[in-house]
Amino acid sequence: MGRPTMNDVARSAGVSLKTVSRVVNGEATVDPALAARVRAAVASLGYRPNLGASMLRRNDRRTRTIGVLLEDVSNPFSAAVNRAIEDESRGRGVHVLTGSLDEDPVRERDLAVAFARRHADGLILAPTAPDQGYLATDWQPGTPVVFVDRPPTGYRGDAVLATNRSGTAEAVRHLVARGHRRIAFLGDAPRIATARSRRQGYRDAMREAGLPTCETVAPDCGAEAATLALLTLPARPTALFTAQNLITIGALRALRRLALQHRVALIGFDDFPLADLLDPPVTVVAQDPVAMGRAAARALFERIDGHTEEPREISIRTMLIPRGSGELLPA
Amino acid sequence: MGRPTMNDVARSAGVSLKTVSRVVNGEATVDPALAARVRAAVASLGYRPNLGASMLRRNDRRTRTIGVLLEDVSNPFSAAVNRAIEDESRGRGVHVLTGSLDEDPVRERDLAVAFARRHADGLILAPTAPDQGYLATDWQPGTPVVFVDRPPTGYRGDAVLATNRSGTAEAVRHLVARGHRRIAFLGDAPRIATARSRRQGYRDAMREAGLPTCETVAPDCGAEAATLALLTLPARPTALFTAQNLITIGALRALRRLALQHRVALIGFDDFPLADLLDPPVTVVAQDPVAMGRAAARALFERIDGHTEEPREISIRTMLIPRGSGELLPA
DNA sequence: CTACTGCAAGACAACGTTGTCTCTCGATTC
DNA sequence: GAATCGAGAGACAACGTTGTCTTGCAGTAG
Incomplete structure (x- = not known):
C-alpha cells in the first residue's frame, strides 16, 4: 500500500473523487457538511496531494519550479545571488532547483537539459560555456531564461550584469x-x-x-x-x-x-x-549580488507571466568602497 | 500547440506510442531501423520526455529529487553543506531543492510540507523548530529524513553532527x-x-x-x-x-x-x-561542513536505497587550528 | 505442410489528478 | 401549479507516460 490517493479519501468519506478534488483545492461550491467529512478523511489517512499528477492535468502546465545554475553555490557571490532568488521566489510559491557549474561547459548543458526534462518554468543562468546556442535545441522554446553575472552568447535573453x-x-x-x-x-x-x-x-x-x-x-x-x-x-x-x-x-x-x-x-x-x-x-x-539575484528573479517571473518584450540588459551598479588599501600613496 | 509529446513523435515516425517509449528508454527490443526513425523524429520535433508524467506511471515512484533545508544558503557554513550535498547527488542523477529557514519554525514546517507534496525522495534538514514531531503527520512516513548540524527532537532519523x-x-x-x-x-x-x-x-x-x-x-x-x-x-x-x-x-x-x-x-x-x-x-x-554535507547525503541515499537499520548519529570531528589569537597569554 | 516457438510491435489500461458535462433536486417565478 | 433556474455533486475523459497483455509474423521442428 503506497501513499493514499484522492480515491482513497473519497471512498473513506463516502463522496465522489471530484468532490475531494474540490475540497482540496478550496473551491467554494461544496456543502460544508461534506467538506468537513472530506477534511476529516484527509487528516485521518494522512493524504497529501500529488503535485506531479496535478501538474500533468492542470491547464496552466506550471511546475512552480525554476532552475538556477551558478558558478558554485558555496562561493559567497553565487550564494548571495542564490539566496536572493530564493527570497524572491518564496512569495510566489515557486521552488528552486540549484546547480553548480564550476566553469564546466558540459555541466552547464547537462543541467539545462535535466531541468528542461523536469519542465522547470524558467531558468536563471550564470553562463560558463563559450556559447549558449545549445539552448535553442536543448531548452524548451518559449520557456524563459534570464542570464545573471555574465551575458549570453548565441542566445537571446534578459541579462542582469554588474557595471x-x-x-x-x-x-x-x-x-x-x-x-x-x-x-x-x-x-x-x-x-x-x-x-x-x-x-x-x-x-x-x-x-x-x-x-x-x-x-x-x-x-x-x-x-x-x-x-x-x-x-x-x-x-x-x-x-x-x-x-x-x-x-x-x-x-x-x-x-x-x-x-x-x-x-x-x-x-x-x-x-x-x-x-x-x-x-x-x-x-x-x-x-x-543580492540586487542581482533579485533583479534576475523578477525579470524571470515577468517573462513567466507572459511579458514578451525585447530582451533587456539590466545593470546593477557597483560601488567603490574606500577603506585604506586603495588610498595609499605611491612611495 | 504546446511541447511535443510521445504521441506526436509516434505519429511523425509512423510507429506506435509504445515503440517511442521503448526507444526513449533505451530498451533493446526495437528494430534498429525503427529506432533510427524514432530518433530522427525526436530530434526534428525537439521532443523532450515529461519526467512528471513518467514518474506518475513508473513503478518505483521516484522523483529523483531531494529537499535540503538549511539555516541560510548564503552563509558560508550552510553554503558549503549545500554544495557537498549537491556533489554527492550529482552522480546519482538526483537534483536538489533548497530552502533557507532563517531560524523560523513556521518556514521549516511549510517547506517540509511543500517538498512532501512534490514527492521528494528524501529530506536533509538542519532543524530550527523546537520540535520535529510535525514530520510524523506532515512528512510522508517511509520517506527518509536525515538531520544535519542539529539533532532532531520528537522524530527519529539519522543525524550528522559536529563534535x-x-x-x-x-x-x-x-x-x-x-x-x-x-x-x-x-x-x-x-x-x-x-x-x-x-x-x-x-x-x-x-x-x-x-x-x-x-x-x-x-x-x-x-x-x-x-x-x-x-x-x-x-x-x-x-x-x-x-x-x-x-x-x-x-x-x-x-x-x-x-x-x-x-x-x-x-x-x-x-x-x-x-x-x-x-x-x-x-x-x-x-x-x-563539506564532510557533514557529504555524510548526510550518503546516509540519505542509503535510506532511499532501502537501508532500514536503527537511526544512527554520525559525528564529524572538529579541529582546533591555533593561529595566534588563542595563544595570547594573560596579561 | 502443419503446428509450434519466440520475439518485435502494437493495443489498452493505469498512474493521480483536474476540466467539462450531465444529472438531480429544491427554490423561484409567473 | 407548471416551468424555469441554479447550484451542488457525480460521471467521465484527458494529461503524458509505462506496465501488461495481445497480435502478427518469421523461423523451426515434426
Whole structure:
C-alpha cells in the first residue's frame, strides 16, 4: 500500500473523487457538511496531494519550479545571488532547483537539459560555456531564461550584469588621482566575459591618464605566485587592481609575505567579509549580488507571466568602497 | 500547440506510442531501423520526455529529487553543506531543492510540507523548530529524513553532527593551559541545540580546571555590543570563547575598538575565510561542513536505497587550528 | 505442410489528478 | 401549479507516460 490517493479519501468519506478534488483545492461550491467529512478523511489517512499528477492535468502546465545554475553555490557571490532568488521566489510559491557549474561547459548543458526534462518554468543562468546556442535545441522554446553575472552568447535573453567596466575604470581613476602611475591589473582569463569587461575598464582609465598598461592573467589558485612575481620586478607597480575575489586574496597574501601591504596600494573587484578588519582595510569595488539575484528573479517571473518584450540588459551598479588599501600613496 | 509529446513523435515516425517509449528508454527490443526513425523524429520535433508524467506511471515512484533545508544558503557554513550535498547527488542523477529557514519554525514546517507534496525522495534538514514531531503527520512516513548540524527532537532519523561539546572543551582547555583563569563564553540562545552543546563543553572544561564560569548570550547582531560590555567590566576576562561565526566577528570588532586584540585571547567556533590574515590571526575550532554535507547525503541515499537499520548519529570531528589569537597569554 | 516457438510491435489500461458535462433536486417565478 | 433556474455533486475523459497483455509474423521442428 503506497501513499493514499484522492480515491482513497473519497471512498473513506463516502463522496465522489471530484468532490475531494474540490475540497482540496478550496473551491467554494461544496456543502460544508461534506467538506468537513472530506477534511476529516484527509487528516485521518494522512493524504497529501500529488503535485506531479496535478501538474500533468492542470491547464496552466506550471511546475512552480525554476532552475538556477551558478558558478558554485558555496562561493559567497553565487550564494548571495542564490539566496536572493530564493527570497524572491518564496512569495510566489515557486521552488528552486540549484546547480553548480564550476566553469564546466558540459555541466552547464547537462543541467539545462535535466531541468528542461523536469519542465522547470524558467531558468536563471550564470553562463560558463563559450556559447549558449545549445539552448535553442536543448531548452524548451518559449520557456524563459534570464542570464545573471555574465551575458549570453548565441542566445537571446534578459541579462542582469554588474557595471564591470565602468566600476573598474572608476577604481583605476581613484588610484591615478592619488598619483599612481605604475598600476598593474591582475585578472582572470579573457575567456570569461566579466574578466574582459573589467580589463576594458582598466584600459579605459589608463588610456585616459596616458599611462602604460601592465596586465597579468592570474589563475585562481596561482594568484599569490603571480603577484609575487609582479612585485619583485625591477620597476614594480605602486598599485594593484585585482579583478576578482580570489585574486584579491592571493594578492593580499603576497603583499603580506613581502611586508609591502602598507606600501603598495590595492583595490579589488568584489567585496568580501572582513575586508574592513584587515590591515590595512581593503578598498574594493563592491558588487551587489543580492540586487542581482533579485533583479534576475523578477525579470524571470515577468517573462513567466507572459511579458514578451525585447530582451533587456539590466545593470546593477557597483560601488567603490574606500577603506585604506586603495588610498595609499605611491612611495 | 504546446511541447511535443510521445504521441506526436509516434505519429511523425509512423510507429506506435509504445515503440517511442521503448526507444526513449533505451530498451533493446526495437528494430534498429525503427529506432533510427524514432530518433530522427525526436530530434526534428525537439521532443523532450515529461519526467512528471513518467514518474506518475513508473513503478518505483521516484522523483529523483531531494529537499535540503538549511539555516541560510548564503552563509558560508550552510553554503558549503549545500554544495557537498549537491556533489554527492550529482552522480546519482538526483537534483536538489533548497530552502533557507532563517531560524523560523513556521518556514521549516511549510517547506517540509511543500517538498512532501512534490514527492521528494528524501529530506536533509538542519532543524530550527523546537520540535520535529510535525514530520510524523506532515512528512510522508517511509520517506527518509536525515538531520544535519542539529539533532532532531520528537522524530527519529539519522543525524550528522559536529563534535560541538568536545571540540569546545578542547579549545577551552587550550586557553586554560596558557594560564587563563577568567575565560568568558559568548554563545547563542540555548534554544539552539548546538549552542547548548558548546556551552556544555565550556562548562566541562571549566569545571575540570576548577574555574568559575562566565556566560553571555550574544544575539548575532548584538555580538559586538555584548563583547564591549564584557570587556569593560572591572575584572575583565583575559580570554574569550565565541561559540559561533557571527559572534566571533562581532567580538573581533569589539576587541579592535578597544585596542585589546593583542591582550585578550580569543578562540572562535567555526572557521571563516581570512581568519589567518587578521592581526592577530584567529584561532578557531574548525568544523568540516563539506564532510557533514557529504555524510548526510550518503546516509540519505542509503535510506532511499532501502537501508532500514536503527537511526544512527554520525559525528564529524572538529579541529582546533591555533593561529595566534588563542595563544595570547594573560596579561 | 502443419503446428509450434519466440520475439518485435502494437493495443489498452493505469498512474493521480483536474476540466467539462450531465444529472438531480429544491427554490423561484409567473 | 407548471416551468424555469441554479447550484451542488457525480460521471467521465484527458494529461503524458509505462506496465501488461495481445497480435502478427518469421523461423523451426515434426
